[in-house]
Amino acid sequence: MGKEPKYKEIYHFFKKQIREGEIRTDEPLPQEADIISMFGASHMTVNKAMTLLAQQGYIRRVPGYGTFACKDYKVAVQSSQMQKEGINQIITKTGMTPRTELVSYKIRKGKEIPEIAAILKTEDDQFIHEIIRLKYGNERLICVTKAYLSQKVLPVVDVTRLESSLDEYVNDMGIHKTDGYSELQACLPGEDLVPFYGTDHIALMHQRIMWNVDGMPFELTDNYFDGELITITNPRRMEITPGLES
Numbered sequence: 001m002g003k004e005p006k007y008k009e010i011y012h013f014f015k016k017q018i019r020e021g022e023i024r025t026d027e028p029l030p031q032e033a034d035i036i037s038m039f040g041a042s043h044m045t046v047n048k049a050m051t052l053l054a055q056q057g058y059i060r061r062v063p064g065y066g067t068f069a070c071k072d073y074k075v076a077v078q079s080s081q082m083q084k085e086g087i088n089q090i091i092t093k094t095g096m097t098p099r100t101e102l103v104s105y106k107i108r109k110g111k112e113i114p115e116i117a118a119i120l121k122t123e124d125d126q127f128i129h130e131i132i133r134l135k136y137g138n139e140r141l142i143c144v145t146k147a148y149l150s151q152k153v154l155p156v157v158d159v160t161r162l163e164s165s166l167d168e169y170v171n172d173m174g175i176h177k178t179d180g181y182s183e184l185q186a187c188l189p190g191e192d193l194v195p196f197y198g199t200d201h202i203a204l205m206h207q208r209i210m211w212n213v214d215g216m217p218f219e220l221t222d223n224y225f226d227g228e229l230i231t232i233t234n235p236r237r238m239e240i241t242p243g244l245e246s
Helices: 006-019 032-039 043-055 087-093 114-120 166-172
Strands: 059-062 066-069 075-078 098-109 127-137 140-150 179-187 204-213 216-226 230-234 237-240
Touching: 006 032, 006 043, 032 043, 043 059, 087 098, 087 127, 087 140, 114 127, 114 140, 114 216
Parallel strands: none
Antiparallel strands: 059 066, 075 179, 098 127, 127 140, 140 216, 179 204, 204 216, 230 237
16 A cells, blocks of 8 residues: 555644644644645645645634634534434434344453543553444445443443444433534545445545543444435434435
8 A cells, every 4th residue: 555645644643633632722733834844745735634624624724823723523512412313213214124233242452442442531451342333224234333332331231232222222221321522524434344335435424423421431433324325414413315215
């Protein structure tokens, strides 16, 4: 695999710094001339990276003042504000028959999945439930979903419940999600998703939802929707695109 384009190198560098708080919200990014010098890039290349960061809500560009980090990529929500319907319910509303297939269930140590562990505030030797499932409508794959649940909040998972609603199961266990955030961006399938979609040239909508339980990080879910079938008007709502149900 060849080296990634320079604009993507710049994009990933500042995206990581903003997400990890190295550059805080409303703090300025380096001047364009400094970025050009840092990466040995052209003005056009830097502008392309900055445009992509702005489109995805990581920065805001203020003419005459500079470029500043922002958190528009992260939409904070309360439990009452988040769409209550699960993916299966949305599929059913279109007249399709939903089906959930459990791909795998694992208990992972935090050190095995450090990015997830950092979000769930899990130590290296603490455990996280990893649940990978497929969502179908009339046997057409609509979504690959990866859920990570903190074992500190949910000690044990009943695997027999994982081919039905995860939200219902969590509620039945007496766990009530209170607040969190949702992120949304377009992407292409990574190597882990290609086996499900059969190609790396399909547009996906990646929806990341993070939930707390009374201030304690509990659930991180990544949904990867087939972009031809799903319309997400904002990070809180989604619907099946009319006319593509067959």
